[in-house]
Amino acid sequence: MSEQISDHAGRSGLLERVQVVLPARFRRGAAVVPVVRLAGVIGAVTPLRPGMTLSGVAKMLERAFGTRNAKAVALVINSPGGSPVQSRQIYLRIRQLAAEKKLPVLVFVEDVAASGGYMIACAGDEIDRDPSSILGSIGVVGGSFGLEGLIKKIGVERRLYTAGSHKAMLDPFLPENPDDVARLKAIQREIHAIFIALVKQSRGSRLKGADDMLFTGEYWAGDTAIGLGLADGIGDIRSTLRARYGDKVLTPVIAPASGLLSGLLGRRAPGAGSLAALDGLAALPDEVISALETRAIWARFGL
Numbered sequence: 001m002s003e004q005i006s007d008h009a010g011r012s013g014l015l016e017r018v019q020v021v022l023p024a025r026f027r028r029g030a031a032v033v034p035v036v037r038l039a040g041v042i043g044a045v046t047p048l049r050p051g052m053t054l055s056g057v058a059k060m061l062e063r064a065f066g067t068r069n070a071k072a073v074a075l076v077i078n079s080p081g082g083s084p085v086q087s088r089q090i091y092l093r094i095r096q097l098a099a100e101k102k103l104p105v106l107v108f109v110e111d112v113a114a115s116g117g118y119m120i121a122c123a124g125d126e127i128d129r130d131p132s133s134i135l136g137s138i139g140v141v142g143g144s145f146g147l148e149g150l151i152k153k154i155g156v157e158r159r160l161y162t163a164g165s166h167k168a169m170l171d172p173f174l175p176e177n178p179d180d181v182a183r184l185k186a187i188q189r190e191i192h193a194i195f196i197a198l199v200k201q202s203r204g205s206r207l208k209g210a211d212d213m214l215f216t217g218e219y220w221a222g223d224t225a226i227g228l229g230l231a232d233g234i235g236d237i238r239s240t241l242r243a244r245y246g247d248k249v250l251t252p253v254i255a256p257a258s259g260l261l262s263g264l265l266g267r268r269a270p271g272a273g274s275l276a277a278l279d280g281l282a283a284l285p286d287e288v289i290s291a292l293e294t295r296a297i298w299a300r301f302g303l
Contacts, residue, residue: 031245033106034064035237035253037076038090042116043083051082054089056256064254065097071245072104073097074237075124081115081137084191088198094123108237109133114219115141118230119195122202128235135225138195139217140188145172203229 041051050056064073075094081087098105107113107124114137121127121135129135151158151173158173169180196215200207207214207229214228225231241249 030248030250031071032067032069032250032252033072033074033241033245034067034070035074035076035251036060036064037078037253038120039076039078039110041082042079042090042120043086051086052079052090053083053086054093057090058093060254060256061093061097065101065103067252067254070101070103072106074106074108074241074251075120076108076110076237077113077117077121078110079114079117079120080112081117081119084116084119084140084195087116087119088194090120091123091198094120098123098125106240108235108240109135109231115139119198122199126233127231128233128237128240129225129231130236131223131234132221133225133231134219134221135230136214136219136228137217138199138215140192140195141217142184142188144170146176147172148175206232 036057038052038057043051043053064070067073094105097103104126105124107121107127109121109127109129110133112134113121113127113129114134118135118138127135148158160168160171160174162168166180166183168174169177170184192215196211199214209228214230220228220230223234226233237251241251
């Protein structure tokens, strides 16, 4: 009898030692909640400064939702927004995977989930945030520069040849045309309506504020965002997941593919590789402008 007990104890100890070196998702006795971090300005910016796009995050999302024994998927979001198209496509892919795998999506906001960043956050079944996180900015913005005065001052003549009466609409080197502005605003209103419908569908009866308050492009922090129904609670990812799934909850971080193998498989990030870098040198002025625009997007939220 003592030999049997010793043999059983030996096997148990061996299993425990094996589990230590196994990937988190294969260990027994603990819930698994894979974590995906979605951060940065949304949309392709320049070859050397790629933003967040569906093509860039799709593999991470698929790996997270495909994690063995997952109880949920956690998304950590820190984005001031960007492309409405890429924002909605990422939102849709998250919801598609959640439905296919029948897994809840838990969103945790860091500094900001605003504009397109908030659109992605709406893919969560729950949205938690830090007391100082900024949420909202449910609106559409576009901007340019008026440089016609500058080129006149330095003696440059603008020569532009088009086929189509509106092909040069909003050209920064031409005087602003009120008709062009009206057309742009009509497009913005259409995109804004799509954004509003997505938020209403996702948040439903949890929304407490009036439309003329929630959807003006304003943003909020603290308990105000929760009171308006834009978020569900205050909490950090570690404490929240431990409270829900136990102290032994495993939270493997799903990182983007990188290195030689990802390059060979065609998943290298935009701008990577010597040829792309050389091409980017010719576009350094664009990179400077891109950096300033990116800084301006974050600065709108005091960040």
